[in-house]
Structures are given as structure tokens and as C-alpha cells.
Amino acid sequence: MKDTKIRGAEIVVKTLVAENASVIFGYPGGAIMPVYDALYDYCDQLEHVLTRHEQGAIHAAQGYARVSGKVGVCIATSGPGATNLITGLADAMIDSTPLVCITGQVASHLLGTDAFQETDVVGLSMPGTKWNIQVRKPEDIAPAIAKGFHIARSGRPGPVLIDITKDAQTALHEFNYVPCLNIRSYKPYHKVNPEDIKSAAELIDQAERPYLLFGQGIVLGQAEKELKAFLDKSGIPAACTLLGSGALSQEHPLYVGKLGMHGNYASNLLTNQCDVLIAVGMRFDDRVTGDLKRYAKQAKVIHLELDAAEINKNVRCAVSVQGDCKESLQLLTESIQPKKHLAWLERFRELEQMEKNEVVGNDLLPTKLGLTMGEVIRYINEFKADDAILVTDVGQHQMIAWRYFDYKNTRTQVTSGGLGTMGFALPAALGAQMHDYKKQVICVVGDGGIQMTIQELGTIMQTQAPVKVVLLNNNYLGMVRQWQQMFFEKRYSFTELNNPDFIKIADAYGFKASKVTLRQELRDSVAEMLMHNGPYFLEVVVEKEDNVFPMIATGCSVEEVRLS
Amino acid sequence: MTRYTISVFTENFIGILNRITIIFTRRGINIDGLTASESREDGIYRITIVVTTSEEQVIQLTKQLEKIIDVIKAFYYVDDQVVHQEIALYKIPIQSLNPGLEKVIRQFNAHIIAAEQEFVVIELSGHKEDTQALLEILKEFNILEFARSGRVAVAKPMETLEKYLK
Numbered sequence: 040m041k042d043t044k045i046r047g048a049e050i051v052v053k054t055l056v057a058e059n060a061s062v063i064f065g066y067p068g069g070a071i072m073p074v075y076d077a078l079y080d081y082c083d084q085l086e087h088v089l090t091r092h093e094q095g096a097i098h099a100a101q102g103y104a105r106v107s108g109k110v111g112v113c114i115a116t117s118g119p120g121a122t123n124l125i126t127g128l129a130d131a132m133i134d135s136t137p138l139v140c141i142t143g144q145v146a147s148h149l150l151g152t153d154a155f156q157e158t159d160v161v162g163l164s165m166p167g168t169k170w171n172i173q174v175r176k177p178e179d180i181a182p183a184i185a186k187g188f189h190i191a192r193s194g195r196p197g198p199v200l201i202d203i204t205k206d207a208q209t210a211l212h213e214f215n216y217v218p219c220l221n222i223r224s225y226k227p228y229h230k231v232n233p234e235d236i237k238s239a240a241e242l243i244d245q246a247e248r249p250y251l252l253f254g255q256g257i258v259l260g261q262a263e264k265e266l267k268a269f270l271d272k273s274g275i276p277a278a279c280t281l282l283g284s285g286a287l288s289q290e291h292p293l294y295v296g297k298l299g300m301h302g303n304y305a306s307n308l309l310t311n312q313c314d315v316l317i318a319v320g321m322r323f324d325d326r327v328t329g330d331l332k333r334y335a336k337q338a339k340v341i342h343l344e345l346d347a348a349e350i351n352k353n354v355r356c357a358v359s360v361q362g363d364c365k366e367s368l369q370l371l372t373e374s375i376q377p378k379k380h381l382a383w384l385e386r387f388r389e390l391e392q393m394e395k396n397e398v399v400g401n402d403l404l405p406t407k408l409g410l411t412m413g414e415v416i417r418y419i420n421e422f423k424a425d426d427a428i429l430v431t432d433v434g435q436h437q438m439i440a441w442r443y444f445d446y447k448n449t450r451t452q453v454t455s456g457g458l459g460t461m462g463f464a465l466p467a468a469l470g471a472q473m474h475d476y477k478k479q480v481i482c483v484v485g486d487g488g489i490q491m492t493i494q495e496l497g498t499i500m501q502t503q504a505p506v507k508v509v510l511l512n513n514n515y516l517g518m519v520r521q522w523q524q525m526f527f528e529k530r531y532s533f534t535e536l537n538n539p540d541f542i543k544i545a546d547a548y549g550f551k552a553s554k555v556t557l558r559q560e561l562r563d564s565v566a567e568m569l570m571h572n573g574p575y576f577l578e579v580v581v582e583k584e585d586n587v588f589p590m591i592a593t594g595c596s597v598e599e600v601r602l603s
Numbered sequence: 604m605t606r607y608t609i610s611v612f613t614e615n616f617i618g619i620l621n622r623i624t625i626i627f628t629r630r631g632i633n634i635d636g637l638t639a640s641e642s643r644e645d646g647i648y649r650i651t652i653v654v655t656t657s658e659e660q661v662i663q664l665t666k667q668l669e670k671i672i673d674v675i676k677a678f679y680y681v682d683d684q685v686v687h688q689e690i691a692l693y694k695i696p697i698q699s700l701n702p703g704l705e706k707v708i709r710q711f712n713a714h715i716i717a718a719e720q721e722f723v724v725i726e727l728s729g730h731k732e733d734t735q736a737l738l739e740i741l742k743e744f745n746i747l748e749f750a751r752s753g754r755v756a757v758a759k760p761m762e763t764l765e766k767y768l769k
């Protein structure tokens with residue numbers, strides 16, 4: 040009989056292929072070397088991208104997962120390789136991003152002996168993973184990875200980590216892959232209760248000023264069409280969270296803006312004037328609600344949510360509809376009366392006009408000398424493809440880009456929402472681009488954040504992923520500086536940066552690069568960047584001390600949203 | 604603030620206890636007692652946790668516990684909804700064994716379960732209040748060692764685990 044046994048390391052690779060992974064991100068090292076050795080024979084089936092840091096690998100996997108809807112995969116070695124994944128795990132956990140992370144571990148007989156590069160990564164990553172496991176036998180590898188993929192992508196998605204000892208990677212066993220379809224203790228979906236739909240529909244039918252808020256749940260649940268159908272029938276104005284952006288085209292007549300600390304004026308303020316508030320696939324983050332004690336107290340809240348633990352966590356609801364919002368929205372649409380709420384919608388438009396007059400005009404069509412971040416985004420909108428993907432880092436540029444980017448398609452927004460991880464954008468943009476070279480991926484990043492993962496320019500160079508990097512350079516940790524200006528008497532404690540010549544850096548990495556300091560050059564430079572075929576690095580020197588408005592200051596209520 | 608008993612039914616998975624306690628420590632909630640044992644079902648473990656907290660918080664805790672992949676189901680109860688017991692052991696020097704002590708043992712319905720050359724071990728099962736009361740008295744008898752288990756509890760409501768096992 041032919042010996043069909045293969046090494047555990049090859050089982051790892053074959054299982055990834057069986058799970059439909061096509062691009063993975065990683066960084067080698069001692070404890071994961073057998074897997075890297077196995078990868079060498081599977082280059083035609085599995086594309087591996089060597090990042091320059093494990094944090095880069097996991098953020099890239101996140102970017103890939105967010106735009107593709109697939110599970111992102113990354114690989115790292117034990118010890119420092121594994122600990123470098125922690126930020127990405129925490130980020131993926133809070134932003135519900137499906138990931139499978141595979142780490143090498145020292146040989147099982149060395150576990151617990153403080154062996155070279157031994158870290159208890161299962162212990163370290165426990166609060167930052169949806170599930171994790173250590174595998175010490177080759178026969179357990181395929182089942183663990185299959186289970187990991189199932190857990191990562193089902194229900195509310197999240198990251199899983201599978202730690203595989205080196206001896207399990209080198210030992211021989213048959214390849215016994217079977218997809219994991221059911222776990223006794225894990226019931227990721229919940230059938231929508233028709234009674235809940237009935238109660239919700241009654242509230243909606245009686246409402247005079249209903250208002251709908253949607254989050255990333257729409258994207259994760261692939262419920263974009265159902266959302267639109269619900270809005271079209273109900274006539275209810277709708278606003279989105281940071282991660283919900285793109286799930287509804289901003290051109291939709293009922294779209295009324297963005298929620299949260301730097302969202303829109305009308306959409307925040309009118310939260311406290313609606314009579315029925317329908318929240319779909321969002322979790323009432325404190326950046327969205329402001330002071331909870333003064334949040335939508337006048338409204339009856341209906342919460343459509345898959346994760347039971349999110350229901351009544353921050354906001355008490357009158358009706359909760361637990362389940363997949365694709366199903367619940369559809370049922371709800373069937374149950375409600377068609378309506379229009381034109382007068383109520385008009386309230387949004389009036390306040391929107393105030394924001395336009397006081398904020399948007401100055402941001403997009405500035406009359407002052409210095410360039411604004413807003414006008415950069417305006418030109419991006421002018422030349423970008425409809426389905427261009429915007430990847431942003433964290434800070435003022437993130438909020439400005441989000442405010443002004445013209446979202447038309449779903450899965451075009453990639454940013455670190457819940458964790459606010461600086462350094463996320465550059466590797467995440469690479470990951471997003473790896474999914475599809477034909478899509479335009481625009482990475483808007485600050486001068487602070489880019490320096491947290493700037494080494495990934497090397498990965499972009501090596502892959503020639505045609506990422507468009509737009510560095511909005513204000514020479515400051517701008518968002519922190521804004522807070523110092525507003526709340527700490529302009530005491531600019533350690534927020535000014537002495538920056539390198541970014542163009543030289545981009546140049547050294549072989550990027551086509553240009554730098555803009557003057558308004559008359561901006562439009563052409565943005566156009567040139569977006570027409571360019573390969574990777575491109577555009578630095579725009581912007582006004583140093585601009586602030587982002589509107590703003591709901593910490594501890595304030597949504598109705599205290601400020602225009603200046 | 605109320606005392607709650609949380610019964611968590613889990614798969615026997617390495618690290619499950621760690622995942623469970625993280626949920627409490629992250630929210631700054633003290634665990635008053637914790638026991639782990641098998642349940643009626645083969646291979647399913649039952650972890651009993653006692654906490655003093657608000658109802659809102661205990662609901663949230665239960666939901667968070669159920670989010671753990673290897674947790675099958677978590678229930679919470681107020682004291683009236685469970686039959687519960689704790690076991691306490693008291694090590695007393697042999698010199699203290701006198702009629703006074705004998706009376707105390709009888710009063711509490713406690714038992715001497717071991718007698719050695721230098722000491723005896725008294726055992727008492729009951730609610731914490733009972734075992735605590737005996738401890739206070741035995742301090743006068745020069746008690747050498749004391750140990751008390753966490754709470755074990757079975758629920759009064761007749762809802763069963765089976766329906767969550769499909």
C-alpha cells in the first residue's frame with residue numbers, strides 16, 4: 040500500500056487551500072519553518088505575500104478580508120512573531136473581521152520551559168480572539184484549521200488563532216480534511232422571531248419621525264439590497280456608522296449622513312428628535328452615542344442585531360430583533376406600510392445646509408492659502424472609479440476622508456474603527472489590493488501613522504500592488520493636536536513631528552512619487568496618481584493646524600454637536 | 604447588588620476556564636466562588652460561579668459567556684432559585700477536643716471525618732453563613748486550618764440543557 044502520510048506542515052497548507060484561501064500574508068521564523076518549506080511546493084495554489092513586519096501581515100489580512108468578504112489568513116513564527124500579531128487581533132476582534140492566524144510554536148516537549156522564542160500566545164491572545172487553540176499533533180491540524188475557518192466567518196465574524204507546535208508540523212499523518220459545518224456549543228445564527236417583526240412593524244407604522252441607523256452588520260450580512268428595499272418602502276431617513284459607510288450609496292435620496300464624533304450635523308443632532316430609532320447591525324459605540332444618558336431618550340428603539348450580547352448592552356430597546364439582518368430586514372419590509380416622511384426628511388436637509396455653509400464649504404473650497412485635507416478628497420472624488428476602495432489610517436485625515444469620500448459601493452471602506460489603530464492603513468491597503476489588482480485602492484494616511492508601518496512600502500514594492508498612497512502631511516499628530524487645542528489650552532505636548540523627506544523614502548522604495556504644496560498643482564497631481572498604473576506615492580502638504588468639525592466632544596450629547 | 608449563581612455548561616476544552624474568568628476580570632467583577640465538575644451529560648462540564656452584582660450586569664455576563672465558542676449555555680439564578688451547598692473542613696488540635704467542642708459539633712450537625720495523633724478534622728456542608736458561623740466558634744478552639752469549597756448548585760427551574768445540545 041502506498042504511504043499517504045505527509046508532514047503536518049503540508050497538512051497546514053493543504054487545509055488552507057481546501058478552505059479556499061488564495062492569498063496569505065506572513066513572515067517566517069524558526070518555529071514556522073516547516074510550513075514555509077511546505078509553501079514552497081504550493082506557490083501555484085496559494086500566493087504568499089512576505090510583509091516586512093508581522094503587524095503588517097495581519098493588517099494586510101484584515102484589508103483583504105474586508106474587501107473580499109473572505110477569511111483573511113496570516114502566518115507568523117513563535118515568540119516575537121506571534122506577539123507582533125496582537126494589535127491586529129484586537130483590531131479584527133472589535134471590528135468583526137474574519138481572520139485565521141497561524142503561529143508556529145516551540146516543540147511540545149519544550150512547552151512551559153521558557154525555551155527560545157516560546158511565548159504563551161494562546162494565553163496572550165485569548166481576549167483578542169473569537170477562538171484559539173494550540174495544536175500539538177499532526178492529526179489535529181486539519182480539524183483545527185477547518186474549525187477555525189468556520190468560526191471566523193460564521194455568525195458575527197472575528198479572528199481565530201491556531202498555534203501549532205513545531206513537532207506537529209514535522210510529524211507525519213494522513214491528510215484527513217473535512218469541512219467543519221457544525222459545532223455543538225456554537226450556534227452562530229438565530230432564527231428571526233415573527234413576533235418581534237410584528238412588534239417592530241407596528242412601531243414603525245405608527246412612527247411620525249422614524250430614523251434608521253446602519254452599521255457594518257449590513258456589509259457583513261450582505262444585506263445591502265434588503266436595506267435599500269426597506270428604505271424605499273418605508274421612506275425612512277438613514278444614516279451610517281464609520282464602518283457602515285458604503286453599504287448604501289450616498290446618492291440614495293434617503294441617505295442623510297454619518298454618525299458619531301465627527302459625523303454629520305443633522306444625522307447626529309436629529310437622533311434626539313426622532314420618535315422611533317431603528318438600529319441595524321450596529322452596536323451603539325460610545326463614539327456614535329456620545330453621552331448615553333442623553334442619547335435618544337425620547338425614542339422607542341428597535342434593534343436588529345445578530346449578536347445577542349449587543350442587544351440592550353448600551354441602549355435599552357423597545358423591540359429587539361435578534362438574527363441575521365438580511366432576513367430580518369426582508370421580513371420587516373414585507374410587514375410595514377409604504378410611507379413617505381417628507382417633512383421629517385426636510386429637517387435633515389435644512390440642518391445639512393447649515394453644515395454646508397459653516398463647515399463643508401471651507402473644507403472643500405477653501406479660500407485660505409494652505410491646502411486642506413478636504414480639497415484633496417474632493418479631487419480624489421473627481422477622478423476615482425465608482426468602486427474605488429478607500430483605506431484610511433487613524434486621525435484627522437481619517438475623519439476628513441470619511442466625511443468627504445463619495446461612497447457609492449459596498450466594501451469600499453477599510454479603516455480601523457473600533458480600535459483606532461495607527462499604522463493600519465498602509466498594510467491594509469496592500470491587503471485590499473492583493474484581492475484585486477484591477478480595483479483602485481486609495482490609501483489615505485497621516486504623517487504620524489504612516490511611520491508606524493512605513494516598512495510595508497517594501498512589500499508594495501515587491502508585489503507591485505498598484506496602491507495609491509496619499510500622505511496628508513500636516514507635520515503633526517493632528518488629531519491629538521486638535522484635542523490639545525480645544526481641551527488642553529493649546530499646550531502642544533509632543534505632537535509636532537520632525538519628519539523625514541517622505542519623497543526620498545518613497546523614491547528609495549521605487550515608487551513613482553510626487554509632492555504637492557500648492558493649490559494649482561493639486562488637481563493635476565491627483566489625476567496623474569489615479570491614472571497611473573503601478574504603485575504611486577503622493578504627499579500633500581496641508582494646513583498644519585486645521586481642525587475637524589462637526590464634533591461631539593467627549594461627554595457631550597449628540598444634540599450638542601458643534602459646527603466650530 | 605444581589606448574589607447570583609451562574610451555571611455555565613461547557614465542552615471540556617483546555618483554556619475554557621481562562622476564557623471564562625477573563626470575562627469577569629475585564630469588567631472588574633469579583634468572583635466570590637467558583638467550582639468546576641462534570642455534569643449529568645458525558646463530556647460536558649459544569650462551572651458554577653457566584654458573583655455579587657446588578658441584574659443588568661449579570662445578564663450581560665451571561666450573554667458574554669455564551670459567546671465563548673465552547674460554552675454551550677449559561678444560566679443565572681438568584682439564591683432562591685437554586686439548591687446550593689458548600690463544604691468546609693476545619694482542622695482542630697487534639698487538645699481542643701473537649702465536651703464544649705462536642706456540643707458545638709452536635710449543634711451544627713457537623714462530623715469528625717478524621718482523627719490523627721495531633722488533630723481532628725471536622726466537616727460541615729451547608730450555606731456559607733453556616734460554615735462561617737462554625738468557623739467563628741472554632742476560632743475559640745484554636746483552629747489550625749480552614750478550607751471551604753466554592754458553591755455547588757442545582758437549579759430549581761426545570762429547564763434542561765438537552766434543548767441546547769442539538
Ligand SMILES: Cc1ncc(C[n+]2csc(CCOP(=O)(O)OP(=O)(O)O)c2C)c(N)n1
Nearest residue numbers: 434435436461485486487488515516517518
Ligand atoms: C497605535 C496608536 N497610537 C496612538 C494613537 C492615538 N492617536 C490617535 S490619532 C493620532 C494622531 C495621528 O497623527 P497622523 O497620523 O499624523 O494623522 P493626522 O491626525 O495628523 O491626520 C494619535 C497619536 C492611536 N490611535 N494609535
Ligand SMILES: [Mg+2]
Nearest residue numbers: 485486515517
Ligand atoms: Mg498628521
